[in-house]
Amino acid sequence: MISKNTIDTVFETARVEEVIGDFVTLKRSGTNYKGLSPFSNEKSPSFMVSPVKQIWKDFSSGKGGNAVAFLMEHEHFTYPEAIRYLARKYNIEIEETEQTDAQKEQANEKESMYLVSEFAAKYFQNVLHNTDEGRSIGYSYFKERGFTGETIKKWGLGYSPEEWDAFSKEGISKAYKLEYLEKTGLTIVREDGRMADRFRGRVMFPIQSMSGRVLGFGGRILGNDKKVAKYLNSPESDIYHKSKVLYGIFHAKQAIAKKDNCYLVEGYTDVIQLHQAGIENVVASSGTALTPDQIRLISRLTKNITVLFDGDAAGLRASIRGIDLILEEGMNVKVCSFPDGDDPDSFAKKTPHDELVKYLEESPKDFIQFKASLLMDEAKADPVKKAGLIRDMVGSIGKIPDRIQREVYVQEVSRIMDISEQILVSELAQVSSKEVAEADKKFKDERKAQAMQVVPDMPDAPQERINILDRVERRIIEILLLYGDTEQDFEDVYIKYDEFGKEFEHTERKSYKVYERIYLNLQEDEIQFTNPIFQALYKAITDHYFAQQQVQAGTETETATATGNFLNNLPPELQSVATDIYMQDEKYNLHEWEEKQQIPVKHKSQSISVYTNEHIIDLRWLLLGRLIQDLKMQVSPDADNMEILMAVNDYNGLVNYLSRKLSRLRSSFY
Structure with a gap:
């Protein structure tokens, strides 16, 4: 395994703008770079790279992360392959951990x-x-x-x-x-x-x-x-290992992912000729019959395979055996054959690009239609052969793991072969495993039950409340990531009483780091996030800030290094959320709203303390509302509920107080 020291050196050395610049044309946009998405076809740039934070975000696909994440998404490297690629790029010697x-x-x-x-x-x-x-x-x-x-x-x-x-x-x-x-x-x-x-x-x-x-x-x-x-x-x-390799996968992987389809051919020259003709999402099985490992390799890039067959009938019959294997792996498969005497190589060589693209888009057939058209001519005059063809089709359907797809294909065979669905379902139960048959029956029973079920009226308030709570928790994480280490003056309003017992509000101002303010407030009320991803991210962020507490605030480069190190040490699921938040804040700059479109954008940084206080109170207010609902559920007509009702009354008073504070904060921010 690659040593932790090597991985750290790679992350410290690699520059995200240099790595991505090898694959995407980037243009300077303020402190960032922007470009066209490499994951979708677009005319306006929605891809942004931040050299300061050492991260990237593609707003068209929602993908984002650091340099390693880009290589894993764009080049479809595994994590070790991405690290090794960067080590070679920056001439970093790879150390291996202790091995036998x-x-x-x-x-x-x-x-x-x-x-x-x-x-x-x-x-x-x-x-x-x-x-x-x-x-x-x-x-x-x-x-x-x-x-x-x-x-x-x-x-x-x-x-x-x-x-x-x-x-x-x-x-x-x-x-x-x-x-x-x-x-x-x-x-x-x-x-x-x-x-x-x-x-x-x-x-x-x-x-x-x-x-x-x-x-x-x-x-x-x-x-x-x-x-x-x-x-x-x-x-x-x-x-x-022949069974695990596809010829042309290195040159085809980006096109396969972008087109969301893979053309599968037989020979090396078929692949090369199609690539030369502008059809780049094509691979071959590399001198061996198609294997599950090869199909799974394609499934890393797309769930759709179009098999391109030679025009001769003997070759077609021999090749369609691989279709069942593709179906068994849960892939969607279509079949395209060429005119008799042609193969992908010869057809691509003599066909103009536009005609070739049109042919490959319009000619593929569903595997059921393909089997029917291939074998029906010789079977239609012979009932025994026709029955055999139907069994062959049902056998293919039985390989499909998805129940809904199986049912759709049963309907299709019923229509094409003019035979009842009931007979086909019965045949499917015989040729498929007992598990498949039971799954089909269960699915149909569930569908009937759902059709007959009367859906009771359910209050939608709890669902809405959960959605709002999730958004507020995300906003607090956003504040921590974007402004956590900035120092701000915060106002605290306390209720006091004068010498006559009259209530009045007393305001105090105190300076805090934003992360300290949030941490102290949440600790005071023993608040935990309800979303486990946000709770884990909150702990990672606060741990990071407290670890950096003794480090003097440095230059922009040091800030970038700190941000990059923080992101690199996060698990992938947390890294994805953090990157999305970081780069979402840059989205207005991507479209240059203020400079070109003359649309003023009010930045949260202009009122960080107010914005922070608002969301802390929001969270407390929502959690109190949930607590009150839980207490009300405990009220029983056969018990003494006085203690519960007093607690509800107290909490309602606190909710009203927080509501007044929220109203004031929002009016000052907006």
């Missing part, structure tokens, strides 16, 4: 294999571009396939020379160990000790992980020798 000797050896071995694979990728590219054999054979092949020079470089395509051990000798000469050349499958060591290159005489397709590391290779032979496999993949290794 076996763990250290395994980690070092994997890293060595990654380095060998990355060396091999560069070697094959160099041979392709800078040798006579590479240019005349490999480069010519890629050009014949219609790939541009830019595409060839983008995908790192290469060529392995015909010479028996050219790559292996080059690797050894560059001090790469034969052990790792062999473990990655790039070199084959014969019984007599001689080395042989696995991919000699092939054009090379590097296979990358989602984070861009080279895991293995696919190699295509260019001759017509039928005794040799046309395509050859790297063997399974500690870094390359």
